[in-house]
């Protein structure tokens with residue numbers, strides 16, 4: 360999965376989004392990037408509560424001692440994280456409880472940036488996107504991918520809810536917005552609106 364470090368070049372304040380780091384080499388790579396760029400991590404943000412995105416929460420929390428923010432509707436996933444891990448044969452430290460729940464009314468600030476929070480359920484009930492409207496950047500979690508969409512066969516997943524989240528919340532933004540998804544390569548709203556087979560009208564012919 361993709362872990363992002365997003366930071367302000369003037370203040371060097373930054374956030375870490377989805378610290379899914381599990382192996383030591385992953386943690387080292389994140390730490391190297393942060394120290395090479397002199398970034399002060401101020402917040403840990405989770406797009407949602409699936410284990411691949413939160414396995415490193417405990418590590419990140421101990422490393423930076425900063426608030427961890429997520430949407431409350433994914434709390435059942437956090438509570439059951441170790442059981443989920445066991446199902447996939449992975450063991451990791453119990454994820455810490457979030458310090459703050461966020462929803463569409465929350466103001467998440469980093470330097471002069473205020474992230475807009477989109478509640479975008481469908482892949483999981485508490486999935487959110489973090490939008491920097493000034494820089495035209497969206498951290499989309501597992502909602503929309505480059506050429507695909509998030510799976511909806513997991514707990515409380517719902518394809519119709521997901522489609523509604525993408526079409527009516529994420530696609531409200533203009534084509535020039537960058538999209539950074541939770542897996543695979545970055546893309547843009549324009550590219551996905553035009554060419555994503557689930558979103559450009561092709562899917563509706565078969566649904």
Ligand SMILES: [Zn+2]
Nearest residue numbers: 407409482501
């Ligand atoms: Zn997921």
